[in-house]
Amino acid sequence: MKLGEVCLETNDVIKMADFYRKILNISSDCKDEEHQFIITEGTTLTVYNNGEVKSNRNHNISLAFTVDDVEEEYKRLLHLGIDIIDAPKIQPWGAKNMHFCDSDGNHVYFRSIPK
Structure with a gap:
């Protein structure tokens, strides 16, 4: 599946x-x-x-996108005016993540995973 x-x-x-x-x-x-x-x-x-009105209170879901270089993406998103919540940092599980929200408040992460 x-x-x-x-x-x-x-x-x-x-x-x-x-x-x-x-x-x-x-x-x-x-x-x-x-x-x-x-x-x-x-x-x-x-x-x-x-057609139904949404509450936009989506606090139980997040989207994570794996990117080649999270630092480069961080710079690009700042240039686009995206409000970054957490700048890139290495997480305890090894990924380097940055965190921001989309236009409805959904949590979005860009991450690089070390090889």
Whole structure:
């Protein structure tokens, strides 16, 4: 069994999709207000609004993206104006993480894993 999709439900699909495209350095001209694919290969990442108002109190989930160089990504995200909660630091389990939130307050981590 494989994890097929992570879907972020939001009140503002365009704002959320644009945020993830910006931090993941992905381009797209899709402006669908109901559903957008962000990552389409492997486990997909989508943004969706089913017409119901969301509370945006998603305190029980976080997304972690493995990157080649978390220090370089940190500099890039600062340049983009992303509010970083925790600058890159090595965690007890060995990964080097940085932490920030998306436009709905979901916790997002970029991490590098030593080889």
